[in-house]
Amino acid sequence: MSLTTEQEITAEAMRRWSTAQDPRLARLLPLLVKHLHAFAREARPSMAEWMAGIEFLTATGRICDDKRQEMILLSDVLGLSMLTVMLNDPRTADATPSTVLGPFHIDASPGAERGSDLADGIDGARLHVRGSVRGIDGAPIGNALLDFWQADHEGFYEAQLGSEEARLRAILSTDERGGFDFWTVMPRGYTIPLDGPVGDLICRTTISHYRPAHLHFIVSAPGYIPLVTHIFPSGADYLDNDVVFGVRQELIVPFEPVAASPDGIGAHHEVQYDFVLTPAAEVAVQPRR
Template sequence: MRNINEHTITAAVLERMADCENPRLKEIMSALVRHMHDFAREVKLTEAEWAAGIEFLTATGQKCDGKRQEFILLSDTLGLSMLTVAMNHAKSAQATEATVFGPFHVQGAPRLPLGGDISGGAAGEPLFVRAVVRGRDGEPVADAEVDVWEADAEGFYDVQRTGLDRPQGRAVFRTDGEGRLWFRGVMPVAYPIPTDGPVGVMLRATKRHPWRPAHVHFMIQAPGYETLITHVFRDGDRYLDSDAVFGVRSSLIGDFASHPAGAGPDGSVLSTPFHTLNFDFVLEPAAVAG
């Protein structure tokens, strides 16, 4: 096709994909082209503006490395991550809601015995977590793999720090025969997502704050159940209603109870105030392949 103009170019691009043998890829790419072209027409996108957009996306990719995923941050702050979670993880009324994965999970976290300390020396007031993992019908889920990660008292994850000789604020546990889990960490605090890259530029330009309410991340996997990726948020946090990545769900707000210095739940004697969290997780049965 020659002499393509603004009115015919969309059809021309779609025609070029007519022989795509993967029907799902063809569906996604065709919809992407249509929506992008409609977007450009709707806002009357200029060449200079599109060049700026390309520069922004290029800088986003250049900011990514083994410890930083700027594209996840971009997806999170645009609400796209939470939209895909909501569409793909509709839960029954009993099951724990899912939320965003976030950019700070890493593979290979240390595997600790129940009761272990995930802090790895990270700063923060002690937090003792007790949880039970159950199925939708109330059955305990034994030997579930529970991946936990959190920021320190300054709001930084270990991958944001340099010079650490061991992981901090992360570990993997296995539930016991009754589906129980317990460990020690640090009290979570609200923190800003990284703003030293293109996402920060976008937030400042649109007059948005970068703050996330205090939370602890959990990823729970067990045979026969859907993998659950979620947070438990700290009740009373000022950013619960304006989370920068739109991840808060009322059902995921936990009671982080505070206690004076003294005997901790694990029998240790603590010279500083400490905190406790009790939270039950309910897994959805895995979908049966049809």
Template sequence: MTVDFPAGHGPVPTLAGMPDLDEKTITEAVLRAGSHGSDERLGTVLGALVRHLHDFVREVSLTEAEWAAAIGFLTRTGQLCTPDRQEFILLSDVLGVTMLVDAVAHRRSPTATENSVLGPFFREHRPSFEAGADISGGLPGTPLSVQLTVVDTDGAPVPGAAVDVWHADSAGHYDSDVVGLEGAAMRGLFHTSADGRTSFTTISPAPYPIPDDGPVGSLMRASGRSVMRPGHLHVRIEAPGFSTLTTMLFREDDPYLENDPVFGVKGSLVARYETHEQGEALRHSFVLDRA
């Protein structure tokens, strides 16, 4: 078949039945092309991605130069990824996608403690301790006494809950980044007693910057955003019959609370680190949802 063009242009042959694709019709063509797979969930996710991505291109009238720059950015992001560094996860963090996926995947009952991101510093291989142990590894800093309680949504204690904790030191470094440190520090696995309690001593965690020497750091600077995370204590709690809780406790006096680059701060997770003669104390109760 042929189509008519304005004067001065000759007819251009096209395949019979093949529509001419333009900015309005190409989206449906792509969706039709991907509609024959056997994985229904993949079709749903990929279809939504195509629709939103195409709408984005149309909304901002994306230029070829801008799209090439975006591809270059993603290429550099991938090239920086190693077994010890995941720049794409960092990109997901600063775009708020990590927290959004977490919020969708962990919808809690109103009285349960809110979830937050796991972060890159959790370790499956960590030492186990009895309640009251010192996990500071002898590192310098303000002494911190921590008392934690785990209960269910009815307020009943949860005995035998596995409580993982980990955090940065007074300079904002996790144990894997502390020069000269051998073994683990500022992390450990505890179990709650019959009354749902456990405790330990350590040093107060300081704020620290996310890695900013790669493409994500360049994006943060171009956006005028802070790379500093507020000081926090990571907590992960598992107990039979309950949904796993992964969360953090932030200092209420931290100057970076309102500008966390990975959007992990929630009002209910801001805690008071009380000052006393020996250092600081933190007391907090966690409420678990039943699975």
């Protein structure tokens, strides 16, 4: 067929992509075409700008590997990740809120026992993390899994240090009463990686490229909706302008200083947090439109 107008191109592209065999794809892809074409009509990119966009996306893909996800970082700084989290948050009113996954999660963190020191041999002020996992009914959840990771006292993950060894991350289980505790170091707020295409783009703006200090968790247990979340120290810098929009008020908690004790435990900070999971049965399956 002969396409002679902008509107005809959009209509035909939407028609073609609506033929996807999967019903959800047949819904999503025409919408993508519709809004992508609308952006182009409003922005009216030059051919050079169009090519610059293609080259940016190509460079973003090339820097991704099993320890660094630049595409997730791009989604994060555009606010898309947090918007998607909010649109899909299945929690009930009493459950712990979700936030972004971030670009530095890995799937093969080592296991650790309760009370372990994950920062053995790593500099930084010591931090004792303790708490529990329970359901919205208050019942403790034994043998829940906590997938934990964090940046170090200087704001670096191992991928940024060129290390192949897992660092300041672990998989831990709760006890029969739903309790957990471990030792680590106080996290530091940090800049997102600026050595890639996303960092270069941020540096062309006045947007803060910092994240507030935080600890990452994925909390899961059979029969419950997995929870992807952080906890943030109250009073931390950048809580009001987190570059990835990930701060939620319920996740800001005190990291209290604790003096050295006579039994040999040195001065440290302590944070206590109780994660509340939503039972899978509580979430009504909503049909996708």
